[in-house]
Amino acid sequence: MAKQFPALTERLSEFIxxxxxxxxATAPAEGRVNLSPKGMDALRVISPGRILWLNVxxxxxETAAHVLENQRMTLMWCAFTGAPLILRVxxxxxxxxxxxxxxxxxxxxxxxxxxxxxxxxxxxxxxxxSCGMAVPLMDFREDRELLKDWARKKTDAELQAYWxxxxxxxxxxxxxxxxKK
Numbered sequence: 601m602a603k604q605f606p607a608l609t610e611r612l613s614e615f616i617x618x619x620x621x622x623x624x625a626t627a628p629a630e631g632r633v634n635l636s637p638k639g640m641d642a643l644r645v646i647s648p649g650r651i652l653w654l655n656v657x658x659x660x661x662e663t664a665a666h667v668l669e670n671q672r673m674t675l676m677w678c679a680f681t682g683a684p685l686i687l688r689v690x691x692x693x694x695x696x697x698x699x700x701x702x703x704x705x706x707x708x709x710x711x712x713x714x715x716x717x718x719x720x721x722x723x724x725x726x727x728x729x730s731c732g733m734a735v736p737l738m739d740f741r742e743d744r745e746l747l748k749d750w751a752r753k754k755t756d757a758e759l760q761a762y763w764x765x766x767x768x769x770x771x772x773x774x775x776x777x778x779x780k781k
Contacts, residue, residue: 602729607649607724612729615679616645617645621637621638623676626672627666628669628670628770636663641743649724652719654713658767661717664767665769668774671693672692672693679735685731687728689722691722693723695719715747715759717763768780
């Protein structure tokens with residue numbers, strides 16, 4: 601049975617800190633819904649009502665485009681080990697880029713990762729748990745280092761060129777807010 605809370609509890613925050621994978625969902629007013637898996641140690645619960653996560657360079661930038669348009673975001677975690685649980689966090693987010701006034705303060709609360717391109721600052725308005733009894737049990741082996749390795753090999757200019765080629769617009773043509781240098 602689903603339970604709802606206005607904010608994260610200590611137990612749910614601890615659950616989040618133990619997970620290796622989460623999903624982020626966003627959607628523009630019109631166009632495609634985006635659902636992306638996220639790994640790496642890139643997310644922090646800042647308070648019961650706030651989550652920060654560092655987004656690294658990828659082949660698209662849908663989340664940023666959607667947040668610029670309407671700010672709605674849902675994060676989801678599933679227990680793949682231990683007791684079954686699905687946790688969804690609903691809220692509104694803002695996107696912060698390097699060079700923005702808030703970047704330094706927020707980046708200091710997150711790990712430094714190669715290829716970092718933006719921070720999402722999520723204000724939580726609803727937390728929901730559900731049973732998760734149909735989620736399979738799976739063992740975690742290790743994080744993939746491929747994306748970090750790829751980004752480490754790029755110069756700042758090469759990353760910027762990649763962003764300009766792949767990350768300035770969503771697949772529906774919406775601007776992502778990536779700054780051009």
